[in-house]
Amino acid sequence: xxxxxxxxxxxxxxxxxxxxxxxxxxxxxxxxxxxxxxxxxxxxxxxxxxxxxxxxxxxxxxxxxxxxxxx
Amino acid sequence: xxxxxxxxxxxxxxxxxxxxxxxxxxxxxxxxxxxxxxxxxxxxxxxxxxxxxxxxxxxxxxxxxxxxxxxxxxxxxxxxxxxxxxxxxxxxxxxxxxxxxxxxxxxxxxxxxxxxxxxxxxxxxxxxxxxxxxxxxxxxxxxxxxxxxxxxxxxxxxxxxxxxxxxxxxx
Numbered sequence: 268x269x270x271x272x273x274x275x276x277x278x279x280x281x282x283x284x285x286x287x288x289x290x291x292x293x294x295x296x297x298x299x300x301x302x303x304x305x306x307x308x309x310x311x312x313x314x315x316x317x318x319x320x321x322x323x324x325x326x327x328x329x330x331x332x333x334x335x336x337x338x
Numbered sequence: 339x340x341x342x343x344x345x346x347x348x349x350x351x352x353x354x355x356x357x358x359x360x361x362x363x364x365x366x367x368x369x370x371x372x373x374x375x376x377x378x379x380x381x382x383x384x385x386x387x388x389x390x391x392x393x394x395x396x397x398x399x400x401x402x403x404x405x406x407x408x409x410x411x412x413x414x415x416x417x418x419x420x421x422x423x424x425x426x427x428x429x430x431x432x433x434x435x436x437x438x439x440x441x442x443x444x445x446x447x448x449x450x451x452x453x454x455x456x457x458x459x460x461x462x463x464x465x466x467x468x469x470x471x472x473x474x475x476x477x478x479x480x481x482x483x484x485x486x487x488x489x490x491x492x493x494x495x496x497x498x499x500x501x502x503x504x505x506x507x508x509x
Contacts, residue, residue: 291468292432292461298402 364465367483371396371475372463376430376453379440384428384453387479393420393503394475397429398461401442403469409488410446416500417450423504424477430455432469474499477507 289297296302305311365372371394375385386394397413399406413427427450433439434456443452455461464473467486474483474496483499485492 290458290462291466291471292398292400292458293434294469295400295402295434295438298400 364467365463365473365481365484367481369481371473371479371481372460373479374430374455374460374463376455376460378451378453384451386428386475389426389428390479391424391477391507393425393477393500393507395425395427395500396464396473396475397427398432398464398466398469398471399429400432400469401438402433405488406470407442407446408490409470409472410448412488412493414447414449416497420500420504421450424507425500425504426450428453430460432456432458432461474503476503 371386373385373387375383377383386396395413395416397406397409399409413429416425417427427448429448429450429452431439431452431454433454436454436456439452439454461471464471470488472485472488473481474485476482482503483496485496
């Protein structure tokens with residue numbers, strides 16, 4: 268009985284090994300536009316730009332500077 | 339004691355399963371290029387070891403990969419310039435669906451062999467770390483240089499490397 272439980276635990280652990288993140292050449296689905304966080308890249312960039320200057324934060328992502336509200 | 343033996347026996351059998359999927363390390367410059375034999379669209383096999391004596395530029399690409407789109411015109415140019423001098427591009431497509439690759443190729447035709455590896459076994463053997471990845475392989479079948487990603491600025495230096503390897507073949 269115990270051996271069976273151990274075997275099951277071991278098998279379950281072995282199963283975890285198959286949950287690798289997708290390899291670089293397997294990211295076709297992830298590259299689809301519907302899989303992106305932003306609807307429009309250029310729009311997201313300008314939103315970030317305004318956000319970082321209005322919130323007096325230093326830098327967002329994709330655009331440098333910010334804080335003084337002058338850029 | 340009996341239980342301990344059982345424990346050990348089960349773990350001994352399960353452990354290889356756990357580590358079986360551990361990824362192979364990435365192929366770097368200086369290493370021997372892993373051999374492959376993959377079919378073209380017509381089903382003709384292209385094998386790397388049959389290309390010994392030639393300088394080979396192995397390019398892993400996919401239809402969904404943006405920089406791949408930029409690399410194709412350059413690879414066409416290289417093939418045209420150096421194809422007769424003992425150089426060839428071999429582009430390995432890793433799309434899951436062949437139709438995606440075909441659509442890409444109707445937009446951006448290739449004048450070099452394009453082979454298909456839906457299973458992804460060859461990029462796994464090379465340990466490809468990003469798309470696109472290219473391996474410049476010398477006439478002896480050793481990896482001379484690895485280019486990860488593709489930017490337009492890389493074209494000049496890459497061409498110099500190809501030229502140098504071709505010159506080394508002649509001597």
